[in-house]
Amino acid sequence: MTRALSPARAVAFAAAYVVLTLVGRATAIEGQVVSLVWPGSGVAFLWLLAESPRHVLRVLAPLLVLHFGVVVATGVSPLLGLFGAVSVTLQTAVAGLLLRRWCPTMLGAGGTQSIRSPRNLAATAGAAAVGCALGAVVGTLGLWLDGATVEALTPVAWFARHVVGVLTVGAVGHLAWEWHTQPIPARTHGGSRTELVLLWVLSVASTALLFVQPYPVVFLVIGFAVWSAARFRTFPAALHCLVLGGIALVLSLTGHGPFASIEDPVAEVLVSQLFMVAVLLTGLAVGALGDRVDELYAAATAARADAAEKAELLGEMTESMDEGLVVLDPDGRVERSNGASRRLAHRVSTATTDADALSELVGLLSDPAPSRTGAVRAELGVGDVVIALPSGEEVVLAVSRATLSRSSGSPGVLLVMREVTEHRSGLRPLAGFASTAAHDLRGPLSAIRSWLSLAVDDLEPGSEAAEPLRRAERASEQMGELIGDLLEHALAESGEIAAREVSITGSGGVLDQVSGLLGPEDVLEADPDLPSVRADPVAVRQLFGNLIGNAVKYARPGEPATITVRARRQGSRVVVEVEDHGVGVDDSERALIFQRFHRSGAVRAHFRGTGMGLSICQTIVQRHGGTIECLATPPGSGTVFRFDLPAAEPGREVSTGLSRGTIPP
Template identity: 35%
Template structure:
C-alpha cells in the first residue's frame, strides 16, 4: 500500500503542490542572463510523480488545474511574460501527463500505480527512460511551438535547452524521490547481509565524495578544457559499489556542482560560446551521469538480489533434501528411485534390506530381482509392473512374491509413481517405488479366510437339516386342517431365513475360494460359460453375444465370476421387466476386455467404487432386492488375481449397467476349443516358486 494512501487526498495533493512550487522556484532561480529559460527544471520530476498517483476523473481535473495555476503563478512571479507563462503551463501539463501514462502502461507493478516495485530494476529503469524521453519530447514540442507562435525566442538552441533540462529533471528527481520514499515505506530491498556490506562501505563512500568534489571542481573551474566526460568514471564507481539511492543522490550532487559552475560561466562547456547550447550540454552531461550510475547500480543490485535468492533456494533445497532423506531412512517401507531402464538410482535402508534377502542377492536393477506374481509366474522386464509408470503417472498397488535366498517366499505390496526427471539421482525420467512387506498381513488374511471356510462348512450341515425339517413341518401343517394359519406362515418365514443364511454361507465359501484357491489357468471361450450362467438363472434366451476372444484363466473362478454378474443382472430389474444381457469383447494389450451389459436399475454414480467392497449393497434401502453384499467383492478378487480389472459403467443408452472386466488373453496360436493336451501344456508353463 503506498505511503501517501495513509493521508487524506487533500493532504497528499497539498504536499505535491508545495513540492512542485518549491522545485519550480528553484528552477527559475537558474535563469541565464538575457534568456527566458532556466538552466534546470526539477519541478518536471515532481509533476510526473503527482500525475502518477491513482485518482478519479474529477480529481484528475483538479490536479491538472492546480498544476497549471502553480506553473502560471511561479513563472509570472519570477518575471516571465504572460505568453511565456502560458506556454510553460501547456508544456508542463502535457509533459507530466505523457510521462505518467507511459509509466503506468510500462510498469503496472510500480509503487504508486498498483504494485510495490521501484526504479531499482532494469525494467523500471528502462520504463523511466522511455517515459522521460516521451514526456520531455512532448513538452519540448509544445514549448517550441508556443515560442515560435507567440514570441521571438524560438530556435533550435532554446528547443535543445528545453529538452535537456526537462529530460534531466524527470530522470533525476522522479527517480530519487521515488527511491527514497519507497525505502522509507518498505525498507531496503537488499538482504540483511547486503545491508551490512553497505554500512561497511561508509569510509569508501566518504572517499568517493571527496574525490568527486575534487574532480568536478577541477573540471569545472577551468575554461575550455573538454575533460568533463572522464568524470563518468566516478559514476561507474558509485554504480558498481553502492545502492541505486546512493547512485542517484551522488549524480544529483555532482550535477548540481556542474550546473552551478556553468551558470557562473565556468567549466568545459563554456567554450561553446552560446549560453543556451552550453546549458543544454550541461543538462545532457548530468543526464548521462544519472543514467550511467543508476544503470550500473540497478544491474549490480539485481545481481546481488538474484544471488541472495539463489543461496536461499539452495539452503532451502538442502534442508528439504536432508529432511526427506531422514524421513525416507526412518520409514519401515522401502523407497527406491529407478531410472527408465530399471537401474536403481538410490534406495533407503529398508529397501536395501528387502532386496538384499532376494535369492538373486544385491541387484543394481529392479528387473534383476526374482519376482513372481501371486500364482507363481515369473515377471519379465516387458511386463514388469514397477517399470510401467510413465512421467506423472502412477501404478497402483501390486502384490508380488520375492523368493528369499533360503527359498522361502515373502509377499511385497509395490506401488510406482512416475517422475519426469529423477535429478539429482540421475538424468531423464524414472519412477519412485514404494515397497511394503505384507507377508504377515497375508498370513493373517489367509488364516481368516481359512476360518471363514471352516465356519461356513460347519454351518452348512445343520442348516441343511434345519431346512429339511422346516419343509416337513410346513407339509404336515398344511395337511392338518386344525392347525392355525399362523403356523404355516411362521414355518414359511423360517424356511426363507434358512435359505438366506445358506446363500450367505455359499458366498463366504466362494469368497474364501476366490482368495485362497490355487489358480489353474486354461484357455477358455467365455460365451458358452455366459450362456450356462444365464441358463441357471432362467434367461438362456435373453443373451445377445458378439465375438469375444479366448482368455487364459481358471475355469472354476471364471464360472463363479460370470454366475455372480449374470445373477445380479437377473435380480436387479424393475418389476415386470424381462432381464436381458448383451456380451461383447475385444483384445487389447495382451488382455481381453469384456463388456457385460444389462437392462436393470443401474448403479448410482457415487457408489460405483464402493459396490466392490465386502458387504456393501447399492440398493439396500429397497426390500425387494435382497443379497449378502459379497458377490461383486468376489468378482473383484477373482479378476485381480488374474491380473485384470473390473469396473461398472452406464449401460447402453444410459439405461442399466455395463460391467467391464479384463482378463489375460489366450496365446494366439491356441484354439478356443482346448484339448486335454493343450491344457496340460499351458499348465506346464507355470513357474513354481
C-alpha cells in the same frame, strides 16, 4: 490505492516546487526568458503520484497557480507565464495518468513496486516523454504568441529540460520515497562504508577535473556510476549519479569542460543534460540488474534452505517408516536405505555390516527364483518373496519395484519391502474355510431350488401357494449368487497366483475374453495398442469381467452400455481406466462401494446384486500391489474406475505349473 496526501506533505511538495522553479529560472541566460533547465518537473511528477487519483485537482490547481506566480514574479510576461503554467500542468497530468495505466502496481500508481525494474523505468520514461512532448507544444505556442523568436531547436529544448527534470529529480525522488516507506535489502556482496566514502571522494574530484579541462574524456564518469550501482543499493547509487551529473551540468553552464566549446548555449545545455541523463540511467540500469541478481541469489538461498529442510524431513519420515526402502544406483549398488530395510537385512543375513547385509538382501530380492516367490503358495501375492532363515523359519516380504528417473539419464531403482509373514500365513486357513463352505453349500441349495421349481410346476394355475413358492425360488437363486460371489472372493483373496504377461487388447486379450458379457447393442471401445501387464491371467480376466459386467448391468434404462478402456505405462506400473456412461456413483458412495456387501439405496431399489463384485476387484488389484479407486465425475456422466497393475517385462514369466481353482469371469 494511494491515500489522500496530508496538508503538511502537500505544502512540502509545493515549497520544493517553488524552490526548484527559482533554481530553474536562475539558469535563464541574458536576453532570453526561457530557462535552460527545469528540475521542478520531477517534483511536480512525484507530487501527483503521491496524491490519490480521485484528488488530482489538489495537485494540478496549486501547481498551475504556483508556476504562474513564480515565473511572472521573476520577469516572464503574464501571457508566457500562463502558457508555461498550462504546459507544466498538462505534462504532469498526462505523464501521471499514463504511468498509472501502464504500471498499476508501481509505487504511486496503486501498488508498491519500485522504479528500479527495467519495465517500470521504461514505462516512466515513456510516460514522461509523451507528457513533456505535449507540454513542449503548448510552451512553444506561448513563446510564439508572446512574440519571442521560435526556432527548430526551441520545442526540442523545451521538451528536453522538462523530461530531464522528470527522469533525474523524479526518478531519484521515487527511489527516496521507496527507501522511506519500504525495507530495501542490502547488496548481497555490497561495499563497506569506507568504500562508499572513497567512491564519493574519487568520483567527485575526478568529475570536477574532467570538466575543467578541454579534452573530451568525460565519458570516464560513467565508470563511477557503474561502480556505485554495482556495489551499493540503488537509491544511494542513483543519488551519487545525480550529483555527478549535476556537477557536470553546473560546470558546463559556467563555461568549463568540453561542452563549453559548443557556441549555441541552448545546444550546450542540451548535450550537458543528455550526459546527465546517460550517467543516471546507466546507474539505474546497473542497479536494476544488481537488484535482480540479488533477488535470484536470495531465492536460490531460500530454495536451498527449503530443500535442505525438506530433505531432513524426508529423511526423518523414511527412518520412521515400517516399510523398508532401498535406492539402487544404475549399477545395482545400494545408494540409500532406511532403518527398516537395514533391520530386515540383518534379520535375513549373517553379515555384520549394514552394507554387506543390504547387498545380500538386494541380491535375494533381485533374483526371485520360483522357490522364493508367491507362485508356489496360494496365499502369497505377485510381489511376495519368501526367504528361508538359518533357523528353519521363513520371512515373507511384499516387495514392489519402481524406476527412478535421473538427470544423468541412467535410471535408478526404488525397492519397497514390507514383512507380511504373519498376515499371509493367516490367510490360507480362512480362505480355505470360506471356499469349502461355499462349495459345500451349493449342493443342498441346488436341491432346494430343484424341488421348489418342481413344486411350482405341479401347482394348479391360480393356486394361493404359487406366489410364496415363487418368492422362495427367487430367494434361493439370490442365495446361489451370494455363495458364488463368496467363492470368487475367497479364490481372489487366497487363490494361487501365477503371474505372466497378459495382453489387455488384441485377439485372445482380456477384453476379447470378457466381450461375451456385452449385449447386442453394447459398445466396448479400447485402443488396440494398450500396454500389457504382468499378472495372473485368470484374476485379471475376473477383474475386467466384474467392471465391464457392472457397466452393462448399471447402464441407463433403455440405453445400450458404452464402455471405454484406457491404459498407459507409468514407471513400472500400468494405469488402467474403465469408463462407462451409466447411472454413476454418488460422491458420498465412492469410498464405500469397495466394501463387502455394500450397495447404495438407489442401486438396491432398481438392480439385483450381492455387493461383492467391487470388493473382489479391490482384492485382485491389491494382491498385485496396486490400488483401485472410483474417480469423481460430474453428476449424470457415468463412472470411471482407475487401477494399476505391474507392467509386463518382455521375456519374464513366473509360473510353477501347479493347478489352481478356476475363477469364473
